[in-house]
Amino acid sequence: MGLQKVTFKNTEGQTLVGRLELPVDRHPHNFAVFAHCFTCNKNLLAVKNIGKALTSNGFGVLRFDFTGLGESEGDFADTNFSGNVEDLVAAAKYLEENYEAPTLIIGHSLGGAASIFAASEISSIKAVATVGAPSNPVHVKHLLKSGVEEIQSTGMAVINLSGRDFTIKKQFLDDLETKSLPETAKALRKPLLILHSPQDDTVVIKNAEEIYVSAHHPKSFVSLDGADHLLSRKEDSIYVGEVISGWAKRYLDVSEKADSRLRTKHQVAASLDGEDGFTTQMKVGNHYMIADEPTSYGGNDFGPSPYELVSAGLSACTVMTIQMYARRKGWPVDNVEVHTSYSKSHAEDCENCESDNAKIDTFHREIKLTGNLDDKQKARVMQIADKCPVHKTLHSETQIITNLVS
Numbered sequence: 001m002g003l004q005k006v007t008f009k010n011t012e013g014q015t016l017v018g019r020l021e022l023p024v025d026r027h028p029h030n031f032a033v034f035a036h037c038f039t040c041n042k043n044l045l046a047v048k049n050i051g052k053a054l055t056s057n058g059f060g061v062l063r064f065d066f067t068g069l070g071e072s073e074g075d076f077a078d079t080n081f082s083g084n085v086e087d088l089v090a091a092a093k094y095l096e097e098n099y100e101a102p103t104l105i106i107g108h109s110l111g112g113a114a115s116i117f118a119a120s121e122i123s124s125i126k127a128v129a130t131v132g133a134p135s136n137p138v139h140v141k142h143l144l145k146s147g148v149e150e151i152q153s154t155g156m157a158v159i160n161l162s163g164r165d166f167t168i169k170k171q172f173l174d175d176l177e178t179k180s181l182p183e184t185a186k187a188l189r190k191p192l193l194i195l196h197s198p199q200d201d202t203v204v205i206k207n208a209e210e211i212y213v214s215a216h217h218p219k220s221f222v223s224l225d226g227a228d229h230l231l232s233r234k235e236d237s238i239y240v241g242e243v244i245s246g247w248a249k250r251y252l253d254v255s256e257k258a259d260s261r262l263r264t265k266h267q268v269a270a271s272l273d274g275e276d277g278f279t280t281q282m283k284v285g286n287h288y289m290i291a292d293e294p295t296s297y298g299g300n301d302f303g304p305s306p307y308e309l310v311s312a313g314l315s316a317c318t319v320m321t322i323q324m325y326a327r328r329k330g331w332p333v334d335n336v337e338v339h340t341s342y343s344k345s346h347a348e349d350c351e352n353c354e355s356d357n358a359k360i361d362t363f364h365r366e367i368k369l370t371g372n373l374d375d376k377q378k379a380r381v382m383q384i385a386d387k388c389p390v391h392k393t394l395h396s397e398t399q400i401i402t403n404l405v406s
Contacts (some may be wrong), residue, residue, distance in 0.1 A: 002021070002022060002024055003019055003020070003021050003022075004019070004020045004021075004022070005017070005018075005019060005020075006018050006019070006020045006062070006064075006094070006098075008064075008090060008091065008093075008094035009090065010067055010074070010083075010086060010087050010090050011086050011090065012067075012074070014067060014072070014073040014074045015072065015073045016064050016065060016066075016067065016072040016073070016087060016090065016091070017042075017064060017065055017070065017071035017072050018042060018062055018063055018064025018065065018091065019042055019062075019063055019064070020060065020061070020062050020099075021051050021052070021055050021060070021061045021062075021063070022055060022060045023055050023056070023058050023059070023060070024055075024301075024302070025290060025302045025303060026058060026290060026302055027279070027300075027302075028055075028058060028059055028060030028099075028100075029058045029059070029252075029253070029254040029255070030058075030059055030060070030100075030102075030103045030104055030248070030252045030253070030254065031059070031060040031061075031062065031095050031099060031100050031101070031102040031103065031104070032054060032059050032060070032061045032062070032102055032103075032104035032105065032106055032248075033061075033062050033088060033091050033092055033095070033102045033104075033105045033106070033115075033118075034047060034050070034051060034061055034062065034063040034105075034106045034107070034108075034111075035066075035084070035088055035105070035106065035107035035108065035111030035112070035114050035115045035118070036063065036065075036066070036108055036109075036111050037108045037109030037110060037111050037132075037230070038109055038110035038111070038140055039069065039076075039164070039166055040069075040108070040109075040111075040230075041065045041069050041070035041071075042063040042064050042065050042070055043070065044230070045232075045234070045237070046108070046230060046231035046232070046236075046237035046240075047063055047108065047237075048063075049231075049234060049237035049238050049240075049241060050106070050108075050131075050231075050237050050238075050240050050241035050244070051063055051241070052238075052241065053237075053238050053240070053241020053242050053244075053245060054241050054244065054245050057242070057245035057246075057249075058254060059104070059245065059248075060099065060100075062091055062094075062095055062102070064087075064091055066079065066083075066084050066087050067079050067083055067084075067087055076166060076167070077156070077166075077167035077168070077169055078169070079172070080171060080172045080175035080176075081110070081113075081114065081137045081172075081175050081176055081179060082175050082178075082179075084110070084111070084114045085114050085117045085118045085121070088105070088114060088115065088118035088122070089118055089121055089122060092105075092118070092122045092124065092125070096124065101124035102122070102124055102125060103124055103125060103126045103127065103252050104125070104126070104127050104128075104129070104244075104248050104252065105118060105119050105122070105125050105127075105128050105129075106128075106129045106130075106131070106244060107128075107129075107130050107131070107133060108130075108131045108132060108133075108231075109131070109132050109133060109134070109202070109203060109229065110133070110134060110137065110140055111133075112130030112131055112132065112133025112134075113130070113133050113134055113135075113136070113137050113179075113181050114137075115128055115129075115130060115133075116128060116130065116133075116181060116184055116185055116188060116192075116211075117179065117181070117184055119188060119190055120184055120187065120188055125190065126190065126191070126251055126252055127190065127191045127192075127193070127247075127248045127251045127252060128188070128190055128191070128192050128193070129192075129193040129194075129195065129244045129247070129248070130192075130193070130194050130195065130211065131195045131196070131224075131231070131240055132195070132196055132197065132200050132202070132203050132224075132229050132231075133194070133196075133203065133207065133208075133211065134181075134203050134207050135181055135182065135206075135207040135208075135209075135210035135211050135214075136179070136180065136181045136182070136210075137176045137179045137181060138176040138177055138179070139203065139207065140176065141173065141176065144157075144159050144168055144173075147159045147168065148173070151168055151169070151170050151173060152170065152173075155169060155170045156168065156169045156170065181211065181214070182210065182211075182214035183214075185211055185214040185215040186214050186215065186216065188215065188216070189216055191218045191219070191220075191250075191251045192211075192215045192218070192219045192220070193219075193220045193221075193222065193243075193244060193247050193248075194208050194211055194212055194219070194220065194221045194222070195221075195222045195224055195240055195243065195244075196208035196221070196223065196224060197223070197224040197225065197226070197227040197228065197229070198223060198224075198225060199225070199226060199227065199228065200224075200227070200228065200229045201228075201229070202229035202230075203229060208221060218251075220247060222243055224236060224239075224240065262281060262282070262283040262288070263283075264283055267284075267285060268282065268283065268284050268285070269282065269283045270282045270291065277293075277298060277299060277300065278291075278292050278293040278297070278298065278299040278300070279292050279299065279300050279302050279303075280292065280303075282303075289303060290302045290303035291303045291304060291305065291306060291309060292304070292305065293305050307342040308342070310342065310394075311340040311341065311342050311363060312340075313390050314338075314340050314363060314365065314388075314390050314391060314394065315338040315339070315340045315365075316390075317388040317389055317390035317391065318336075318338040318340075318365065318367070318385050318388045318390075318391065319336040319337070319338050320388070321384060321385065321387065321388035321389070322336045322367075322369075322381055322384055322385055322388075323336055325381070325384045326371075326381070331371070331373060331377055332371045332372045332373070333369060333370070333371040333373065333381075334370045334371045335368075335369075335370040335371070336367065336368070336369060336370075337367070337368040337370075338365060338366070338367050338368075338385075339365070339366045339367075339368075340363055340364065340365045340366075341363070341364045342361070342362070342363055342364075343361070343362035343363070343364065361394075363394070365385075367381075367382065367385055369381060
């Protein structure tokens with residue numbers, strides 16, 4: 001899973017390029033579409049950081065370049081705000097057809113305004129979040145003030161924005177004039193989160209107030225105190241992603257199968273649906289986790305494999321046993337590391353599980369000690385390692401009693 005390059009068509013048949021970021025340890029519980037700021041692209045560091053915070057909380061996030069920007073086809077000079085909204089609708093359609101329909105839409109700056117408009121056209125969207133958004137798209141004209149007069153008189157002008165030249169045509173300004181964000185926000189009737197910095201000197205915080213007043217409840221405002229408009233500091237963009245994740249979970253279905261379904265009187269339980277491949281929900285003691293197989297074996301690699309779990313038990317038991325012994329003896333063992341590998345793959349073992357010629361199970365274990373120990377103490381520690389309970393269990397004759405229950 002992880003990060004994937006995706007492409008889809010806009011309403012003009014041009015190819016838009018995006019990145020779909022998925023959680024590394026589970027299937028996404030919800031999908032989100034992210035709209036970047038005016039003249040930015042999907043690779044803005046703040047956009048990446050917000051996306052990573054969301055994926056770490058179980059969301060799948062699609063960020064893409066609007067028409068004429070980044071890797072996407074088209075001429076930026078021929079685009080307008082309405083086209084950005086159409087691009088967002090196309091992105092939602094791509095997710096619906098290939099994964100799941102998005103339930104969350106997030107927009108930064110002018111992308112925030114576009115997200116509110118797009119949310120009114122995408123029925124699957126259940127929650128909307130904006131970051132530093134203008135209360136009306138026409139407010140973007142102040143960024144073009146050096147060329148507005150030329151655009152009005154000649155039909156176009158080359159404007160320098162953030163060190164890059166962009167051709168802006170009169171149709172872009174005319175399109176902005178037709179959009180009323182307060183009216184759209186008032187009619188939206190979907191949960192809305194507004195994030196804005198009091199120090200934003202590109203889109204002043206008054207815009208956040210105007211959006212908030214226009215919208216119906218449930219609506220929320222979070223002040224991004226100290227942040228700039230582009231969220232240049234990493235900690236600001238990560239904070240934004242974490243806040244959006246926590247807020248959105250109140251309005252979206254983010255239930256985890258293992259938490260809601262697995263109950264057991266035993267120490268460990270595992271559950272696997274027929275359509276889930278090898279991705280297994282587990283309850284281990286009081287903890288929930290996932291076991292899986294590597295992608296090379298047909299799994300999703302969302303969690304450790306069965307033999308990795310066995311190796312993990314051996315490693316954990318070894319360090320605990322050594323430290324317990326060292327503390328009892330008063331020996332200065334500052335740290336113990338145990339590195340363990342299993343010599344046979346799960347696939348090979350399964351293929352030969354009914355054969356008498358199966359290879360011997362072999363665990364390769366390496367121990368690293370940090371502390372002021374002499375050679376005699378180190379030798380004794382190595383002997384103690386072999387006395388850890390899991391080590392002794394793996395060496396002893398064991399029995400597994402299995403019953404079929406209803």
